[in-house]
Amino acid sequence: MRIRCLLLFLVVSSVANADIEEEYDRLARQVVPRDGFPVLFDPVLTPVDKAKGIGEKEPVIGVVVDGDAQAFPISIMGRHELANIVCGKKPLTVSW
Amino acid sequence: MYSRKIKDETLSFGHEGVLFKKSFIMYDKKTRTLWLHTTGRAIKGKRKGDQLTFFPSRVMTWADWKKQYPKTKVLTGPKGSRFMGHFGLRDKPRAYGWVLGQGDTTKMYPYGVLQRAPFLQDQFGGRAVVIHLDKEMMSATAFAAGKRRFMLKNKQVIDQDGLVWFLATGRSADGKHALDPIAITPWLQQRWRGFYPKGDVYPAKPLR
Structure with missing residues (x-):
């Protein structure tokens, strides 16, 4: 019994300390090709008065830096998953 | 973000x-x-162990965002599939929580706790914070409270000086003051636990 407990402890502690890279190599699954989602780089954003096709009740991810307000509709981010943006001179990544 | x-x-x-x-x-x-x-x-890879810093952002309806920030710019273009562009938090809210911090210092505020109060005041990383959940949008905001203490009066959030605040934006109703935003991120509670086995959960469990 004592040996079993010790073995269990060793297994549990080795899992807890497992290196995340080893875990990654074991568990990661390629589900779509690399850049299968069209990731955005410095996308040109539309001024609010010219923006069409966004529903009033649609959720948007919003960010403001030094008065520069930018919105990313979740419905559109679902297509890209990632956007590399600059907001108020701050380089940011929006992910969905 | x-x-x-x-x-x-x-x-x-x-x-x-x-x-x-x-x-x-x-x-x-x-x-x-x-x-x-x-x-x-x-x-x-080469940068293994490096950590990106969360940046405060929030989720709002397009109508509310435009109202708050009339000069905003917006991403336009084709939409994703229904699945990828779907806002899943509304389907099973109780499975989610909102998390402050990253690395060794993180704290989860479960939906079940946040949804009960209009806002929550706590200490995190050595400073006073105030957290607000917009239940309709399933979007939380967090701000450094400094020396301000918030209370509810006539359904309005006010501080000890009587100043009225909108915790969705962290701005005072008179537009003259703004709180310092803190990044807060929605997580499936179970998934978060998988990444942060030692992370704190609010409220702290009493000692037995």
Whole structure:
């Protein structure tokens, strides 16, 4: 019994300390090709008065830096998953 | 949302197309290091161990956002599939929580706790914070409270000086004051626990 407990402890502690890279190599699954989602780089954003096709009740991810307000509709981010943006001179990544 | 600046270098991220622990993996264009989208941690490659910093953002309806920020710009273009562009938090809210911090210091505020009060005041990372959940949008905001203490009066959030606040934006009703925003991120509670086995959960469990 004592040996079993010790073995269990060793297994549990080795899992807890497992290196995340080893875990990654074991568990990661390629589900779509690399850049299968069209990731955005410095996308040109539309001024609010010219923006069409966004529903009033649609959720948007919003960010403001030094008065520069930018919105990313979740419905559109679902297509890209990632956007590399600059907001108020701050380089940011929006992910969905 | 993360800052792309790390150690004076600006990175750009691509999509590795890989799922790991139900989190997708990003790679940086410069070193091809792999990064976990959910925690911002570099897990494989030259930059392994580096950590991206969360940046405060929020989720609002387009109508509310425009009203708050009339000069906003917006991403336009084709939409994603129904599945990818779907806002899943509304389907099973109780499975979610909102998390402050990253790395060794994180704290989860479960939906079940946040939804009961109009806002919550707590200490995190040595400072006073105030957290607000917009139940309709399933979007939380967090701010450094400084010396302000908030209370509810006539359904309005006021501080000890009687100033009225909107905790969705962190701005005072008179538009003259703004709180310092803190990044707060929605997580499936179970998934978060998988990444942060030692992370705190609010409220702290009483000692037995």
